[in-house]
Amino acid sequence: MNELTKIETTLKDWETDQEVRWCPGCGDYAILKAVQRTLPQIGADPAKTVFVSGIGCSSRFPYYVESYGFHTIHGRAPAFVTGIKLANPELDVWMVTGDGDGMSIGGNHTMHLLRRNVNCQVLLFNNEIYGLTKGQYSPTSRRGTTSPTSPGGSVDRPANPCAFALGSGARFIARGYDVSKDLSDVLVAAHAHQGAAFVEIFQNCIVYNKDVFDDFTQKKVAADTQVWAIHGQPLVFGAGKDKVPTKGLARDIETMTLKVVDIVDGDWEAAGVMVHDQTNRSLAHMLVELEFGPFPMVLGVIYDDPRPTYDGAVAEQMETARAKGRGDLAGLLAKGQTWTVDGTAQDPV
Amino acid sequence: MANSTTPTAAEAVTVRFAGDSGDGMQLTGGQFTLSTALAGNDLATFPDFPAEIRAPQGTLFGVSAFQINFGSTAIETAGDAPDVLVAMNPAALKVNVAALKPGGLIIADSGEFSKRNLEKAKYDSNPLEDGSLAKWDLLAFDISAQTLEAVKPFGLGNKEALRCKNMWTLGLALWMFDRPREPLHDWLRAKFKNKPEIADANIAALDAGHAYGETAELSGPIKQVHVDPVASEPGLYRTITGAESVSLGLVAGAQLADLPMFFGGYPITPASAILHHLARLREFNVTTFQAEDEIAAVCAAIGASYAGQLGVTSSSGPGIALKTEAIGLGIMTELPLVIVNSQRGGPSTGLPTKTEQSDLYQAVYGRNGDAPMPVVAARSPADAFECAIEACRIAVQYMTPVMLLTDGYIANAAEPWKVPDPAAYAPFPVKFTTEKNAHDVEGNDILLAYKRDEKGARPWIKPGTPGLMHRIGGIEKDALTGNISYDPANHQHMTDARKDKVEGVEVPDQDVCLGNESGKLVLVGWGSTYGPIHQAVRRARKRGLDVSHVHVRHVWPMPKNLGALLKGFDKVLVPEMNTGQFKTVLRDQFLVDAQPLTKTSGQPFAIAEIEDAICDALGEPRPSQIGGEVEVNDTQLPSPETAAQ
DSSP states (O other), X not given: OOOOOOOOOOGGGGBOSSOOOSOTTOHHHHHHHHHHHHHHHTTOOGGGEEEEEOSSSGGGGGGGBSXXXXXXXXXXXXXXXXXXXXXXXXXXXXXXXXXXXXXIITHHHHHHHHHHTOSEEEEEEEOSEETTTTSEEOTTXXXXXXXXXXXXXXXXXXXXXXXXXXXXXXXXXXXXXXXXXXXXXHHHXXXXXXXEEEEEEEOOBTTTBTTTTHHHHSHHHHHHHEEEEOTTSBOEEEEOGGGOEEEEEEEETTTXXXXXXXXXXXXXXXXXXXXXXXXXXXXXXXXXXXXXXXXXXXEEXXXXXXXXXXXXXXXXXXXXXXXXXXXXHHXXXXXXXXXXXXXXXOOOO | OOSSSOOSEESEEEEEEEEETTSOHHHHHHHHHHHHHHTTOEEXXXXXXXXXXXXXXXXXXXXXXXXEEXXXXXXXXXXXXXXXXXXXXXXXXXXXXXXXXXXXEEEEEGGGOOHHHHHHTXXXXXXXXXXXXXXXXXXXXXXXXXXXXXXXXXXXXXXXXXXXXXXXXXXXXXHHTTOOSHHHHHHHHHHTTTOHHHHHHHHHHHHHHHHHHHHHTTTSSOOOOEEOOOOOOSEXXXXXXXXXXXXXXXXXXXXXXXXOEEEXXXXXXXXXXXXXXXXXXXXXXXXXXXXXXXXXXXXXXXXXXXXXXXXXXXXXXXXXXXXXXXXXXXXXXXXXXXXXXXXXXXXXXXXXTSOOOTTHHHHHHOSSSSOOOOEEEOOSTTHHHHHHHHHHHXXXXXXXXXXXXXXXXXXXXXXXXXXXXXXXXXXXXXOOOOSOOEEOTTOOEEOOTTOOOTTSOOOOOOTXXXXXXXXXXXXXXXXXXXXXXXXXXXXXXXXXHHHHHHHTOOOOOOOOSBSOSSEEEEEEEEGGGHHHHHHHHHHHHHTTOOEEEEEESEXXXXXXXXXXXHHTEEEEEEEESSSSHHHHHHHHHHOOOEEEEEOOSSSOOOHHHHHHHHHHHHTOOOHHHHOSOOOTTOOOOOOHHHHHO
16 A cells, blocks of 8 residues: 555544444444544544455444445455455555454455455454354354353364464464553554554453453453563563563473563563564464463564565556556457458348 | 268358367367358357366267358358268267268278277277268278378477377368468467477478378368358458457446456356456456455455446356355445356256356346346357447446356357447446535535436445545445435335336347247247357248247346237247246246247257257248258257267
8 A cells, every 4th residue: 555645533533423233341342442543543544444344243343434334245355355455555444354254254265365465454353252143152262162052062173363364374463452452552553564464353242252351351460461562572471569570481492382481570581581573473473372371362463574465466567567558449359360351241141 | 061972162061170188179170260260251169178178088078079160151050960070089989970960071080099999989899990980971091190290300209299180180171171271380380489390290280181181082082162251241350259259348348437347256167268368458457356266256346346446257157156145245235246157057066168058047036135137148259249348338327236148158169250349339437426415404415325316326436535435235225325224114115226226227129130020939049049049040931931039138127128029929939058947037027928948968059959949839840851951950969978978
């Protein structure tokens, strides 16, 4: 996308006249506000902004943002986004999807959007449940999730959206959660990234999967269970006295993985804690794969290393072709071996 | 050729080249087609090849054939029964010989009739020697050895040398039909620009085949045949296949609409060729997108339409099935979209390389909900150009998806085409909405994204337009604002509005393409059955029968006068390559007693099949029962597939 002229707007400018119809207390409200807070911050132009979604609770999002919006069909938003960006690369496209929409029915399209590196922001609201269809377990539900379709507890293993995205070739991977005060910073970084920016946002489904993320989102546990990946900063967590971190992530050379180490007196260097490098793809793989529980939840911009975009490359090819001159239709129709018939016309029948 | 001895002048001739799928028969056929066109004959072709790219050599299922019918009068089908069969091996002979006209000529490569190849073709004895081909003229000689001899000076390996066999055969065919070799020489030199020794070898093979004809004339049944040029309308001509024609028509349609085109496709037989053609036309403002699947192909096309381009997607039946939900979204959000369906045998994977017209219900009715959509059907490769333009016009003028039906036969077949002048087509430039289009009660300017114009179309608003931000989607919309609406009366209104819009699409009145405006019998066709129906009706009328031909391009909505027109005939017969789908639609729409004439063998109708049905419907004897009046190619045929069983 080309540099857009920054437009002055306020949060109010991004609200529509439509009544928001999520359940009271749904995490989507907080995400909507974070987005509406972010858009003025990045100088977005409502006329050039397009929100595209599939189907599900998250996919109602476009109706509530005062920009162009396209609420499409289940799982296919990435394909619509691709068509929109190829038709007009100038548009700033945000795709909103969920764990069912983006990882299940639309998993294939998500993969290809990321692999192609279409220049857009992908916000995947992960609530680990099908909300709009009344609470069936989803591809990200933890094993043992009881639901109308898994009364004895789900037995299939959950998918890991960030690992999936990275495996698909995404060049930007970030995580946040609905009520996080830092979500807006993550969105700003996603928007700044040229290419497909994948953001997994943990979102509390208050009705069907209440508080499943409390283990790391609750204020009282947050410091001990969240690592915020910040480029150039040590990967530390654990709030000791005066908020000095007590733990960090270090290389485990033996197993070529990461391990949790204790930090004494704030000296993370002595403890061997790694400094986050958002362009290190191997590190990104390790961070997204860390199992929550033995490890903290890694949030923030985990990976950000741009490559040329698909829509940019297509536009370039189109430009090269057009530079040779506009195609001559009459010439095209008469292409190849031709012959001329002369003489008087007769009815051939 | 009216009898079994080959005359020196003929009105129309049908030749079938048949060989292994690796023998280059399609290439031979294609080049023979070009030389036929250059000779000024009218022609129609029928490539018939297996779904396997390289089926095991010498097997019955690996046989690839190319049939061409050419003549000095109008040719509209690839011909019923070939006059000449070129069989490059025993399997090709076995699969195709039953189709050959009695007294027709077989040219066989005896060098390939080895014990092993005979076994593969399930022959107990060598048909070239056992007398089983007695009702045909047989010319069997060792083409393989002749070819090897001809290309000897070029030092090719045995395998490469034998690859020149098809050119040797083509050389013989060029001699038989009195054609110049120079265009082929030029073509071979261009094709093997970087391998001059291969070009020279092929040219030597071609020339040797040609020379062989001159020599063999003295001793064998092979005779030179001359077919006069057809008297056609003056102008510039080329040959065109349906796939090319659809591609060019779409480019022309987008230009007439003054829009860039976006084409989303996914490889599928027989539709891929359209994607191949368009991928090379970027300078015409055509963006092609090879999607990850059929669904993504149509969704990206709708996305592009949403963003202000002409979105187009293409597939064959199974792929269209996958696109169905998205087409519904296109109908709901009222965005232009052209969907090309190159039909093939179904259901499921069916017969990927064979032709059928069995997706008519799918096109007209095949969606969830009340989801009306215009459907246009091309009758021939050349006609597909006009139909593609028509589909583009309807899509942008009525803000709707439109389906363009062709089929495997049209997609692959070639015919001469008078190159049209783009300036002769009336442009239909799109005007995007750039200003608010209504006032609220207080007099403020507002946008009503679903306010309809006189055609029932809503405004087309490109994202990026200042001040017109709005949201659309697949949930039912308010009749004016386009906001989500679950209001019962609104849904009733919108269902009606979508139906009225599509039914109100202006289409030209239906004409009678041959015969009277009323009478005893009318044959109503659509799509690629045009050729055989037209020829059958022409022959029947020549014999004094009261029969007319109506061929419907606008399958949905149908021409307003069609019902009254059909009611002017005592009987209505609907030939189609399915189990009677259009017949059912006609009955439903007009309460006419339309009778079916159906065929689903994967092969186009033979003229004779339809002519017999005309006679049966009129209570007249069939031509074969009268005797002595059997015209060219009138033999009733089993299909090659059946013959192979």
